[in-house]
Structure formats: structure tokens, C-alpha cells
Amino acid sequence: MKVGIIKEGKIPEDKRVALTPAQCEEVLEQYPNVEIYVQKSPIRCYTDAEYEEVGIAVVDDVSDCDILLGIKEVPIPELVPDKKYFFFSHTIKKQPYNRELLRAILKNNIDIMDYEVLTREDGSRVIAFGRFAGLVGAYNGLLAYGKRMGTYDLKPAHLCHDLNEMWIECKKVKLPNDYKIAITGSGRVSNGAVETLLAAGLKKVSKQDFIDNSFEKPVFVQLRSKDYHEHKEGKPFVLKEFFDAPSDYNSTFSELNNIADMLVAGAFWHPASPVLFTKEDMNKSDFKIKVIADITCDIEGSIPSTKQPSTIADPLYDYNPTTGEVEDALSSKENITVMAVDNLPNELPRDASEAFGRQMIDNVLEDLFVKDKGVIERATITHGKALTPKFKYLQDYVDGNN
Numbered sequence: 218m219k220v221g222i223i224k225e226g227k228i229p230e231d232k233r234v235a236l237t238p239a240q241c242e243e244v245l246e247q248y249p250n251v252e253i254y255v256q257k258s259p260i261r262c263y264t265d266a267e268y269e270e271v272g273i274a275v276v277d278d279v280s281d282c283d284i285l286l287g288i289k290e291v292p293i294p295e296l297v298p299d300k301k302y303f304f305f306s307h308t309i310k311k312q313p314y315n316r317e318l319l320r321a322i323l324k325n326n327i328d329i330m331d332y333e334v335l336t337r338e339d340g341s342r343v344i345a346f347g348r349f350a351g352l353v354g355a356y357n358g359l360l361a362y363g364k365r366m367g368t369y370d371l372k373p374a375h376l377c378h379d380l381n382e383m384w385i386e387c388k389k390v391k392l393p394n395d396y397k398i399a400i401t402g403s404g405r406v407s408n409g410a411v412e413t414l415l416a417a418g419l420k421k422v423s424k425q426d427f428i429d430n431s432f433e434k435p436v437f438v439q440l441r442s443k444d445y446h447e448h449k450e451g452k453p454f455v456l457k458e459f460f461d462a463p464s465d466y467n468s469t470f471s472e473l474n475n476i477a478d479m480l481v482a483g484a485f486w487h488p489a490s491p492v493l494f495t496k497e498d499m500n501k502s503d504f505k506i507k508v509i510a511d512i513t514c515d516i517e518g519s520i521p522s523t524k525q526p527s528t529i530a531d532p533l534y535d536y537n538p539t540t541g542e543v544e545d546a547l548s549s550k551e552n553i554t555v556m557a558v559d560n561l562p563n564e565l566p567r568d569a570s571e572a573f574g575r576q577m578i579d580n581v582l583e584d585l586f587v588k589d590k591g592v593i594e595r596a597t598i599t600h601g602k603a604l605t606p607k608f609k610y611l612q613d614y615v616d617g618n619n
């Protein structure tokens with residue numbers, strides 16, 4: 218079986234790759250009937266030379282391979298008919314901008330296996346980049362504070378060679394004693410953010426201590442959903458019930474509005490959930506938060522200042538709490554500085570790729586190359602020019618009725 222690692226064609230460019238050079242070697246050793254070909258790419262985070270150094274074939278054309286591995290959506294003119302593809306198609310929520318892509322996939326008799334729906338039997342996702350989003354998102358928050366105050370200057374994560382260099386950069390962080398950072402969430406993103414703040418020398422404290430005490434060093438609190446939501450009728454907080462009916466809950470986050478200096482937003486936010494605070498709260502004189510690293514990046518979602526996404530190249534903007542408008546980054550001390558990069562894992566592409574490939578090797582490739590125990594079937598959106606049964610709900614989207 219021939220496997221091709223394709224060159225990413227989407228703009229803005231994605232540097233990540235599904236298998237690193239060392240992982241390609243590992244796969245070839247484990248599956249002697251498999252061949253791997255890497256399509257030449259000037260942007261991939263692992264260079265063509267790094268693949269060649271370990272004996273992996275780097276070629277111009279991978280269209281004779283049986284299975285093609287990418288990361289982001291393949292541009293329609295680059296799709297090769299009758300192939301099996303793996304990439305993030307961003308079609309399963311009927312994203313309007315990818316309707317034509319799904320139509321082209323069907324027309325060209327392509328089987329698309331989408332990483333987003335690669336799941337284990339219990340439904341948990343096999344491939345997720347949340348940790349890297351959290352690592353970099355919190356780092357960008359610290360970077361923003363250094364720039365606001367002019368106290369230190371962190372090298373942007375995407376200019377660091379890898380995560381190790383970012384950890385070393387973290388040593389430059391100098392926050393005042395009693396500087397307080399609130400992180401929301403307890404999942405992959407939030408736990409990644411915790412790793413960065415610990416690496417930067419902050420101390421983790423409980424919510425009560427965060428509110429009641431002052432400290433001789435910078436501190437952070439990690440808030441689980443139950444730490445900042447309460448049932449509207451005073452019933453006990455039950456996580457499943459909160460997920461099922463978030464509109465039955467109020468947010469109590471505002472008790473930290475005049476305590477936290479920075480917010481790192483890392484909890485998934487359902488549109489029916491209460492917001493963290495309002496535009497009016499942000500305009501109050503005791504609203505203390507001056508840096509918001511919004512990793513969830515829901516535009517006009519739980520955080521009113523997240524009015525637009527920002528980019529890796531230009532990660533910050535200011536929110537003027539008086540006018541409610543976006544202004545240039547770091548244009549006034551009265552403004553709140555926002556980081557809302559929506560593709561954070563791409564800032565550490567080498568590490569993110571390595572974690573990605575590890576998940577592929579450990580959880581997917583045996584099903585792909587030997588016998589499918591369900592992983593591949595669950596992730597297959599199209600087969601034989603038709604939607605597979607699980608994805609039939611996309612038919613009206615394909616037909617253009619929705």
C-alpha cells in the first residue's frame with residue numbers, strides 16, 4: 218500500500234504534517250507492506266531534507282499513492298480522483314465555505330476520512346490539538362503583558378524552533394507579586410495553559426485563595442465549569458446537566474472581574490451558556506482584567522471583547538471598553554489587550570505534528586493498514602460518490618438546500 222504525504226495547499230499556510238520523518242521510519246518498520254512518499258514542500262515544518270536524511274522518498278507527485286495524508290482542506294483543483302484522503306475537511310458542521318469542497322469530493326469518487334471524526338469506541342477524539350492551543354495561548358497572554366508594560370520581550374512562539382525553546386523563553390517572564398491570572402476550563406486547552414503558567418514560574422492556587430488572599434508571587438487559578446456557574450434555581454451543579462441545559466445556569470465569573478489581572482479563556486463555550494461578563498461590566502471602573510488570551514476565540518461569544526480573530530503574525534489587538542470598539546494593539550493603557558488567534562497549534566508545528574503522528578500510529582494506522590476495527594469507518598464521510606450513513610445528514614448541505 219502506497220501512502221503519500223501531500224504538500225499543504227491551503228492559504229494561510231499550515232506547516233503541520235501527519236507523520237514526522239522519524240515516525241515515517243517507525244511506520245515502515247512496523248508495516249513492511251507499506252511505502253511512504255512525501256510530496257516536496259517549501260513550507261512544511263520538517264524539511265524535505267529531514268525526510269531524505271532518514272531515507273524517506275521525497276517526490277514532486279504523489280498522485281499514484283493509494284492513501285493521501287494532509288492536514289487542512291485540500292484546494293479543489295488539487296484533489297486527485299478515486300483516492301482515499303485524510304484531512305480536516307471542516308464540513309461536518311455544514312460550513313458554507315466548504316460546501317463546494319464536499320461536492321467535489323463526492324464528484325471525484327474520493328473517500329474522505331476526517332481527523333475531526335476519528336474517534337475511539339467511547340466517542341472520544343483520537344486527534345486533538347487542544348494542548349498546544351493552551352500552551353501557546355497562555356504564552357501569548359504572557360507575551361502581551363510583557364509588551365504592554367515594556368518589562369520583558371518574549372520571542373513569539375512561532376519563531377521558536379520548538380516547545381523546548383518556548384519553555385526557555387518562559388524564564389524571561391517577570392510579573393509583579395500578586396499578579397493574578399484566571400484560566401477557565403479543565404480540558405486539553407486549559408491544562409495546556411496551566412503547563413505554560415507553571416513553566417513561567419506562577420503558582421497555582423485555589424479559587425478561594427485567589428479571591429481572599431494576596432501573594433508574594435504571581436499566581437493563577439484554574440476554574441472548572443462548576444467553579445463559575447450556578448443553577449438559576451439554586452440546585453446543585455451537575456456537569457452533565459450543565460452540558461445538556463446550559464441556559465439553566467448563571468455565570469458567577471464576575472466575582473473575579475475586580476480581582477484577576479489576566480484571563481486565559483480555555484473552556485468550550487456553548488452559545489446557550491451564560492457569558493463570562495458583559496460589555497457593561499468591562500466598562501466599570503473596578504474591572505481589573507487588562508489582558509485577555511481568548512483561546513476559545515468565539516467571536517461575540519462569551520467574551521465581548523473578542524470581536525474578531527487575530528493572526529499568528531499579528532496576534533494582539535486592543536479593545537476600548539468605553540467605546541466597545543477594536544483599536545490598534547497596545548494603543549492605550551486604558552484599553553484591554555486581546556489575543557484571539559484561532560490556529561494556535563500552528564505556532565508550534567513541529568511539536569504539534571509529533572503529537573499528531575503519535576496518535577495516528579497508536580490509534581489509527583493498524584485499522585488502516587491491517588484490519589479496521591471501526592476507527593476508519595467512523596471517520597469516513599464519503600464512499601462510492603455518496604455520503605456514508607452516519608453523514609447522510611449532510612445531504613441537504615451538499616444539495617444546497619441549507
Ligand SMILES: NC(=O)c1ccc[n+]([C@@H]2O[C@H](COP(=O)([O-])OP(=O)(O)OC[C@H]3O[C@@H](n4cnc5c(N)ncnc54)[C@H](O)[C@@H]3O)[C@@H](O)[C@H]2O)c1
Nearest residue numbers: 347350402403404405406484485487512513558559560561
Ligand atoms: N484557538 C485555537 O487555536 C484553538 C485550538 C484548539 C481548541 N480551541 C478551542 O478551545 C476550546 C476548548 O477545547 P479543548 O480541546 O480543551 O476541549 P475539551 O473537551 O478538552 O475541554 C472542554 C472544557 O470546556 C468545558 N465545557 C464547558 N461547557 C461545555 C460544554 N457545553 N461541552 C463541553 N465542554 C464544556 C469542559 O468542562 C472542559 O473543561 C474549544 O472551544 C476549542 O474550539 C481553540
